[in-house]
Amino acid sequence: MMTMDRETLAEWLDLDVDGQLGQAERARLAQILPADGELAAERRRLEALHVDLAAARIAVRPGFRETVMASLPAPAWQRDRSWVLPLAMAVGLAVVAAFALGGAAADGALLGTGGAVLDLLATTVLAASGLLAASWRGLALGLEELITSSGLSLAVMALGVLFLNLLFFTMMRRRRPLDPQPLLEAVAVDRGPDAGTD
Amino acid sequence: MQTQDEELVESVLAGKVELFGELIQRYQGRLVNYLNRMLRNEEDAHDLAQEVFLKIYGALDRFDPRYRFSTWLFRVAQNAAIDQIRKRRLKLVSIHRPDDADGDGGDWELPGDGPTPYQERRNVERGAAIREAIEELPWEYQELITLRHYGELSYDEIATLKNMPLGTVKNKLFRGRQMLKERLGDFLTD
Numbered sequence: 001m002m003t004m005d006r007e008t009l010a011e012w013l014d015l016d017v018d019g020q021l022g023q024a025e026r027a028r029l030a031q032i033l034p035a036d037g038e039l040a041a042e043r044r045r046l047e048a049l050h051v052d053l054a055a056a057r058i059a060v061r062p063g064f065r066e067t068v069m070a071s072l073p074a075p076a077w078q079r080d081r082s083w084v085l086p087l088a089m090a091v092g093l094a095v096v097a098a099f100a101l102g103g104a105a106a107d108g109a110l111l112g113t114g115g116a117v118l119d120l121l122a123t124t125v126l127a128a129s130g131l132l133a134a135s136w137r138g139l140a141l142g143l144e145e146l147i148t149s150s151g152l153s154l155a156v157m158a159l160g161v162l163f164l165n166l167l168f169f170t171m172m173r174r175r176r177p178l179d180p181q182p183l184l185e186a187v188a189v190d191r192g193p194d195a196g197t198d
Numbered sequence: 199m200q201t202q203d204e205e206l207v208e209s210v211l212a213g214k215v216e217l218f219g220e221l222i223q224r225y226q227g228r229l230v231n232y233l234n235r236m237l238r239n240e241e242d243a244h245d246l247a248q249e250v251f252l253k254i255y256g257a258l259d260r261f262d263p264r265y266r267f268s269t270w271l272f273r274v275a276q277n278a279a280i281d282q283i284r285k286r287r288l289k290l291v292s293i294h295r296p297d298d299a300d301g302d303g304g305d306w307e308l309p310g311d312g313p314t315p316y317q318e319r320r321n322v323e324r325g326a327a328i329r330e331a332i333e334e335l336p337w338e339y340q341e342l343i344t345l346r347h348y349g350e351l352s353y354d355e356i357a358t359l360k361n362m363p364l365g366t367v368k369n370k371l372f373r374g375r376q377m378l379k380e381r382l383g384d385f386l387t388d
Contacts, residue, residue, distance in 0.1 A: 014372045018346075020353060048386040049379050053347040056328045057231045061244050064230070065222045068251045072218065077211060077259035 004032070009039060017046040203267035211258055218258075222251055225268070229275055232349035235332065236279040246282060250275045269358045272349055276359075324385045331381040339374035346371055 012029050015021040021029065033040055098113045146153050203224070209217045229250065234243035254274055261270060332340055345351045345359065353371070357364045379386070 010376075011368075011372050014375055015368065018371070020368070045379055045386060046375070049375060049382065050347075052324060052328055052382070052386060053343075053378075056325050057227075057348060058234055058240055058243075060226045060230050064226055064244065064248070065219055068222050068248050069216075069219050071248070071252065072215070072255055073252065075256045075258065078213075078215070 010042065013039065013043055014046060017043065017050060204263045207258060207261055207263070207267060210255075218255055221267070225271060228348070228350045229271065232272065232344060233275060233279055235344040235348045236276075237282060238329075238333075242282070246278055247275070250278050253278070266355060266358065268351060269355050272345065272351060272355075272359055327382060327385040328378075331378050334381065335374055335377055339370055339377065342367065342370050343374045343378070 009029070009032065012021055012025055016026055016029055033043065143157070147157055201220075203221060206217050206221055210221075226247065229247045230243050233246050233250075234240055237243050237246065250271070254271055261267065332343060335343065342356060342360070345356050346353075351359065353364060353367050356362070357367045360367070362370075
């Protein structure tokens with residue numbers, strides 16, 4: 001029989017005790033074990049380790065499942081959406097009716113209502129941009145007056161701009177990557193002088 | 199035959215919400231134990247396990263059935279645990295006494311819950327030794343040992359979760375257990 005190196009045997013043993021060794025390898029191991037006291041002892045230690053690891057498990061709090069079930073929220077996928085279809089149909093009908101009535105009212109102009117809606121939209125956009133421009137202009141005038149009034153005002157403004165920049169910088173700073181190692185090092189128990197000597 | 203997790207998810211999404219309880223039943227022990235190892239606190243582990251289940255439930259429609267439910271659940275749990283560790287920055291005290299005048303350190307006499315029989319005391323010591331031995335492992339081994347022995351994930355599931363080749367998972371678990379065995383030495387059940 002071909003001899004196997006100890007490392008491979010140890011790996012097989014480890015997989016076997018964890019229930020992960022293939023059938024062929026398990027049969028082979030079963031042949032070797034009775035004649036190898038050292039390997040048999042190693043197997044017993046591994047089995048003991050598995051027992052101890054399992055024994056260190058904790059029991060789940062009684063009623064845990066019921067507590068979770070009782071606090072289940074109504075998720076988005078479960079919410080009632082029965083109003084969506086009727087609403088969509090109503091909107092569709094309204095659009096069709098508007099076009100039909102508009103077309104009938106405006107002599108030969110099928111897009112009468114559509115044109116009116118577009119006009120309304122254009123007017124709204126124009127009004128909004130006018131308001132925006134006026135606001136910016138007003139702000140610019142106010143700032144200009146503030147800056148030119150005194151040196152102190154200028155300094156305060158400069159400080160304000162600096163703080164604003166710092167604030168934006170802080171807000172834009174990206175979160176640290178999800179690498180748990182530094183965290184665990186930071187929170188690790190101080191294990192005394194023997195720690196980390198392996 | 200037991201219904202597959204993925205089929206249960208489908209049923210829950212179809213309106214049988216009570217079947218989510220079956221998923222909780224299947225995973226509560228594994229999840230709580232996994233989180234207990236990560237957070238080192240039973241109470242926090244239960245609270246976070248509950249949060250994870252609620253989070254999973256809320257996002258159930260985003261579950262991709264091409265993947266395993268267990269892998270998804272543990273990925274969410276792992277991220278939640280890391281977030282929690284980051285938030286609270288665990289502050290633990292040393293169980294080692296500072297060196298005395300002779301230069302000999304040693305462990306503090308930790309108060310117990312009262313007088314216990316020898317065997318119970320031995321079990322408590324063994325439990326503490328296991329916890330300490332796991333925590334002393336390098337992170338990559340500690341994580342895999344925790345997923346395998348407390349999350350009770352299969353090697354395949356761990357490989358998927360950690361995005362590692364199966365061979366690497368086997369090797370790391372083997373090395374991790376070797377280290378544990380050496381460290382636990384006298385404490386292993388005889």
